[in-house]
Amino acid sequence: MTTPLLMLLILTLPLLANRLVGRTAAPAATEAAAAWGLGLVFLFTASGHFVQAEAMTQMLPPWVPLRLALVHATGVLEIAIALGLFTRRWRTAAAFAAATVLIAFFPANVYAALQHAPMGGHAWGPVYLLVRAPLQLILLGWTWGFLLRGRTPKRMPSRA
Template structure:
């Protein structure tokens, strides 16, 4: 059950560090870049899981799906590509859309894993784990949207002081 906590720490920590440094230095806070770094770290972490725990990842995919091992490797590589994309400002919005799609497309595998008590990342808890996983997925999707997909300069930010604009 520690995996969701690790995932949250990975995406939020760079944002918190950048926020702290900008506050201490009294400089502008680049929330979008800091959050993108966190997302990059998160996708690198989850991509590594596809190679370090391949067999457990394979168990998350229904048995009727062909070439499950190959799919685990390909999706791991895709997560690495997304991780790199978040680090390239010109690619960030497109990468955000790709990450959002992946998060939505992968969720059924999490449901399957929870229903079948796959012993990985909390799924062994069964369907109860989805009470943790679904909100976590929503938080990550929101983070992706807010910091990478959403166009900066919306009405919500117009009234914010320059130091906290995102």
């Protein structure tokens, strides 16, 4: 149960440090600190895709093909999102990707909890969702409130 608390600590530390060091609460500094926190969370969760890859395959239904490759690929995706969050140029796109991933990966957490998968808190069964669902909502709310509110995805320029 320490993992969700650790994730919340990682998420909030850059923002708290920004405020405690005496930097201004300017929107750009707040956004950057919030993005760093979210990026660090994504790096933290991505590490599980490589350190505990075999256990993570059990979070997916058996009918999903190439489960280990999918676990590794989603770990790489989370690293890419984190790197995007660390740069001002890619921050908005990475934040949209982060929100999409948080929503898209949630069914795997539900499946894992229902199957009592031996990964993280999922072995607790459905009761773990009482922790996981609010954590997902916090991460989504953080992403929306600090990084996406009032923004729309940028379109790629057309090649006319």
